Amino acid sequence: MGKWTALRSTLPALPAEATYGDALTTACLILRGSSIDYLTADYNTLHEEKAGLTQELARVNLKLAAYERVLDETLEQEHLESVKANGHTWTRSPEPYPKVEDAAALRAWAQRTMPDALALHSGTLKSVVKAAL
Numbered sequence: 001m002g003k004w005t006a007l008r009s010t011l012p013a014l015p016a017e018a019t020y021g022d023a024l025t026t027a028c029l030i031l032r033g034s035s036i037d038y039l040t041a042d043y044n045t046l047h048e049e050k051a052g053l054t055q056e057l058a059r060v061n062l063k064l065a066a067y068e069r070v071l072d073e074t075l076e077q078e079h080l081e082s083v084k085a086n087g088h089t090w091t092r093s094p095e096p097y098p099k100v101e102d103a104a105a106l107r108a109w110a111q112r113t114m115p116d117a118l119a120l121h122s123g124t125l126k127s128v129v130k131a132a133l
Contacts, residue, residue: 071090072092076092080092
């Protein structure tokens with residue numbers, strides 16, 4: 001018997017968390033019956049809002065990448081692996097990034113060493129199917 005077992009029968013069960021599908025169904029119920037004018041105008045507004053947020057996210061991601069690079073360079077220059085500053089700990093974690101210069105050689109290597117990992121990505125397959133249609 002656990003420490004909190006006695007409480008189990010006295011408390012209500014936690015409600016299940018809403019899934020994306022549940023939220024989408026609810027949003028659709030609210031929109032059903034709206035006019036085409038309302039739906040298209042609201043959609044266009046939301047689409048423009050999303051584009052603006054995407055641009056803002058790209059701007060912030062660029063700044064974060066610059067800070068990460070300079071922080072990493074500074075730690076390396078000062079011969080530090082990590083530093084605690086402003087309530088946060090920054091630890092260097094260099095990662096290798098592959099660059100493919102010979103796609104045919106990479107494909108041959110992958111077929112030899114990891115044939116089961118080779119796959120056609122869904123986005124590529126979708127593009128091929130659309131082009132064929």
